[in-house]
Amino acid sequence: MTWRGRHIYLIGLPGAGKTSIGRELANSLTKSGYSFVDLDAEIIRRSGKSISEMFQQPHGVERFRDLETNLLLEYAQLAFEQRPLIIATGGGTPLRAVNRALMRGSGVTVWIDVTVKQAAKYVMQSLLRGETRPLLRASNVEELNDKLRALHDERLPFYEQATLHFVTRSQRGDEHTPAELAEEMLRALEQMSRRIKLRSKFEIFPVRSALGDYPVAIGNGIAAQELAFAIRDQSPRRIVAITDENVAKLYGSKFYERISQESKRAIDLHQIAIPAGESSKSQKTLFDLLDSFQQLDLRRKTDLIITIGGGVVSDVAGLAASMYGRGMSLIHVPTTLIGQVDAALGGKTAIDHNNKKNPIGTFFPPRLVIIDPLFLKTLPKRELQAGLAEVLKYGLIGSRDYWQRHAKTIRRLLRGFDPGFEILIRDAVREKIRYIEQDEFERANGVRELLNFGHTFAHAFESASDYKLLHGEAVALGMRASAWLSYELKMLPDAEWREIEQVLGRLPMPQEIEFSVDAVMAALSQDKKRGARGSRFVLLEGIGRAVVASDIDPKKVSEAVEFVLATF
Numbered sequence: 001m002t003w004r005g006r007h008i009y010l011i012g013l014p015g016a017g018k019t020s021i022g023r024e025l026a027n028s029l030t031k032s033g034y035s036f037v038d039l040d041a042e043i044i045r046r047s048g049k050s051i052s053e054m055f056q057q058p059h060g061v062e063r064f065r066d067l068e069t070n071l072l073l074e075y076a077q078l079a080f081e082q083r084p085l086i087i088a089t090g091g092g093t094p095l096r097a098v099n100r101a102l103m104r105g106s107g108v109t110v111w112i113d114v115t116v117k118q119a120a121k122y123v124m125q126s127l128l129r130g131e132t133r134p135l136l137r138a139s140n141v142e143e144l145n146d147k148l149r150a151l152h153d154e155r156l157p158f159y160e161q162a163t164l165h166f167v168t169r170s171q172r173g174d175e176h177t178p179a180e181l182a183e184e185m186l187r188a189l190e191q192m193s194r195r196i197k198l199r200s201k202f203e204i205f206p207v208r209s210a211l212g213d214y215p216v217a218i219g220n221g222i223a224a225q226e227l228a229f230a231i232r233d234q235s236p237r238r239i240v241a242i243t244d245e246n247v248a249k250l251y252g253s254k255f256y257e258r259i260s261q262e263s264k265r266a267i268d269l270h271q272i273a274i275p276a277g278e279s280s281k282s283q284k285t286l287f288d289l290l291d292s293f294q295q296l297d298l299r300r301k302t303d304l305i306i307t308i309g310g311g312v313v314s315d316v317a318g319l320a321a322s323m324y325g326r327g328m329s330l331i332h333v334p335t336t337l338i339g340q341v342d343a344a345l346g347g348k349t350a351i352d353h354n355n356k357k358n359p360i361g362t363f364f365p366p367r368l369v370i371i372d373p374l375f376l377k378t379l380p381k382r383e384l385q386a387g388l389a390e391v392l393k394y395g396l397i398g399s400r401d402y403w404q405r406h407a408k409t410i411r412r413l414l415r416g417f418d419p420g421f422e423i424l425i426r427d428a429v430r431e432k433i434r435y436i437e438q439d440e441f442e443r444a445n446g447v448r449e450l451l452n453f454g455h456t457f458a459h460a461f462e463s464a465s466d467y468k469l470l471h472g473e474a475v476a477l478g479m480r481a482s483a484w485l486s487y488e489l490k491m492l493p494d495a496e497w498r499e500i501e502q503v504l505g506r507l508p509m510p511q512e513i514e515f516s517v518d519a520v521m522a523a524l525s526q527d528k529k530r531g532a533r534g535s536r537f538v539l540l541e542g543i544g545r546a547v548v549a550s551d552i553d554p555k556k557v558s559e560a561v562e563f564v565l566a567t568f
């Protein structure tokens with residue numbers, strides 16, 4: 001795979017020539033569709049303030065960095081729309097992990113490596129031209145040199161992560177023009193493409209959280225590489241990877257070897273494999289994990305917990321991570337469709353208790369979520385199909401467009417995994433993030449709660465089937481029951497109900513499981529969110545329009561269950 005068509009991010013010290021070389025590079029590449037942008041200049045243009053002005057405001061540096069990240073996000077999108085850019089970044093752009101991930105995901109990074117002396121010379125010239133550089137205010141060359149050397153030392157580990165290391169100093173100390181350097185860089189890019197296999201592009205979605213923002217990285221085949229980068233960034237003393245026995249068998253040691261190779265360092269990694277399945281969301285597994293953490297002498301400030309598995313693993317291990325040491329550093333690598341589009345996002349953790357689903361849990365956002373759809377290649381077809389219910393849910397509750405895009409591909413999706421799942425997962429993740437950002441702790445009634453569409457019924461179906469029904473299968477049944485209820489209550493038009501029923505009715509259900517309406521109704525009466533006005537149901541006023549309702553006639557609820565069981 002060649003570098004052409006990807007963004008080219010030029011990184012390096014102030015005065016490295018990112019802007020001047022970048023412009024020349026863009027001139028040579030206009031025919032290939034490239035154009036040039038200067039990140040700092042664009043921030044100044046959009047904010048209407050100079051960088052010095054921004055830095056002088058309270059929290060000015062942080063605000064500036066936020067603008068920088070937002071702009072990178074915008075530019076990164078263009079790489080997926082085949083509109084490649086050459087981007088001269090700010091000297092400090094690679095300091096943020098999310099920025100580095102955005103650049104890795106959408107392009108190649110080229111570190112223009114100059115000596116401090118060279119940089120000082122160019123910075124001095126620019127200062128004389130009247131440019132202001134708040135981090136490099138100096139009264140003489142020596143002071144400027146010292147400041148640049150400090151920046152260099154601080155930033156070197158991040159610059160070194162670039163895809164291409166471009167040294168501009170010539171052996172003989174000759175000066176080169178920006179045009180000559182651009183030409184040389186093009187040759188270096190070509191050579192690099194022949195030498196190393198560039199990975200496919202991937203996307204980053206930043207999630208805003210009151211407990212700390214975190215990025216979600218999504219792309220086919222990115223898991224080992226992105227985990228390695230995260231490990232390099234955090235340099236944990238000890239890593240505990242929590243998985244289940246099935247995932248450990250399939251991926252275990254080979255996957256850890258790849259992470260360690262990619263990290264380019266020896267890592268102290270311990271694997272804990274819990275038994276697979278819902279029964280592991282238990283007090284016993286939770287305390288077994290906490291015991292293991294203690295035996296491994298895990299410490300909050302230096303160690304890292306990674307979950308690699310489905311929703312069961314991220315729920316129980318996430319809870320353990322939130323409790324141990326009052327909260328460990330946590331990364332989720334979901335390996336099931338439900339994990340990738342739902343369970344690993346949003347920070348909810350839980351175990352089941354006294355035959356109730358999820359009554360004990362915390363809100364504990366991870367530091368990072370890495371979604372690699374290729375894990376789904378090995379996921380049993382029944383699990384994959386069950387996950388599709390959660391995927392379709394996002395359309396029904398919030399976006400007709402989304403529903404139409406994905407509902408019509410349901411036949412293809414049911415056939416099994418293909419690399420196109422990446423697009424579906426991206427769309428679903430984007431939707432889920434919208435809800436969790438608006439109402440992270442499910443406080444504003446009716447925002448995040450809408451994600452529970454079908455779930456009041458689903459939890460009862462799961463429990464009545466003695467958890468033989470998969471979560472996703474129960475959600476599919478629950479969504480059908482909720483749609484039927486919405487239709488019966490004259491909220492949902494007939495044609496839309498039929499459309500929903502036609503699509504959800506295609507999701508296969510295991511025929512051997514038997515359970516009665518009474519058992520489901522008994523489980524519903526145990527609903528943990530039940531209030532004085534009965535259970536709360538998310539109902540539909542149309543495809544893409546959901547509302548929360550309570551005080552529903554129990555007879556109607558029972559008829560909804562009957563309807564679904566009759567067509568099970």
Ligand SMILES: NC(=O)c1ccc[n+]([C@@H]2O[C@H](COP(=O)([O-])OP(=O)(O)OC[C@H]3O[C@@H](n4cnc5c(N)ncnc54)[C@H](O)[C@@H]3O)[C@@H](O)[C@H]2O)c1
Nearest residue numbers: 246276310311312335336338339342343348375378379471
């Ligand atoms: N916290 C949340 O916000 C949230 C959201 C949705 C669901 N959940 C919870 O998630 C759980 C369901 O998640 P799930 O469907 O991922 O179940 P799961 O974790 O039990 O995984 C399903 C099965 O797939 C296997 N598996 C996992 N990855 C695999 C792979 N790549 N290849 C082959 N086999 C693989 C597992 O071993 C398991 O047998 C439920 O407990 C549900 O309550 C939580």
